[in-house]
Amino acid sequence: MTRPPGSRTRLIASATARGRGRRTVNPPLERGSTLLSDRAEDMRDDNLGPVYGLEGLAPQRALAAALADLEGAHRTVLAPSGLAAVTLPLLALLRPGDEVLATDALYGPSRRFLTRFMAARGVTSRFHDPGLKAARVAGLFGPETRLVLVESPASLTFEMVDVPELAALARARGVLSAIDNTWAAGLAFRPLDHGADVSVQAVTKYVAGHSDVLMGAVSVRDPALARALDHAVEDLGWHVSPDDAWLALRGLRTLPIRMAAHA
Ligand SMILES: Cc1ncc(COP(=O)(O)O)c(C=O)c1O
Structure with a gap:
């Protein structure tokens, strides 16, 4: 039986798998807003790729695909x-x-977003002792906890929780579980x-890895969650520049080597 390739192999394989013949490791940097089409009807053909830069060009698409592969996701949104x-x-x-339930040791700006922006829009938050075991955290779920x-x-204080147990308890109660996986970098x-x-x-931290890019990634397996994330990005008009995506992709190729040194 052959073992499935590990992350280190896959991060290289996704570079070399692109096309055939002599070619660059990462996709050439493309910048663009409106893209040209040969015929008007081509603009409606999804098989021909994006028609506008906001949809993401080659570097953003290659980065999102490589991160999705790393995280074992159906979809990664930048x-x-x-x-x-x-x-x-x-x-x-x-x-x-x-209602959101979060650890009291949450990354400060995430907590501020919950207590300022989300609270003003009718979404409440509660914060639990970061040292609680998963079952005790799940015991705090209320009827409104979503x-x-x-x-x-946890940020700065490093408390650990049993993620598989908490995720399973949340799922059983119809509560979504979201984790800030920055420390593990998906690796x-x-x-x-x-x-x-x-x-x-x-992505700012270990994936980009050279203190010259700000970026994030959200990965999901459930297609319905992927659709909700895609719609939110589309509605908000968010964009990651092709230059930054290209830099993050370059960083991603050496992530395992650098993570070993960080560790
Ligand atoms: C755990 C964690 N999550 C999220 C962020 C936010 O990343 P950014 O600085 O790219 O907004 C940070 C930044 O320090 C972090 O440490």
């Missing part, structure tokens, strides 16, 4: 910063009257394999 990647699922999936926002390890831990609904990471 966001203009790590914080935007945390806020995207909250914007896309929550409605007035819903999403549990997890960090494991040391794949939350979607362990039952989480949404895996978020600040």
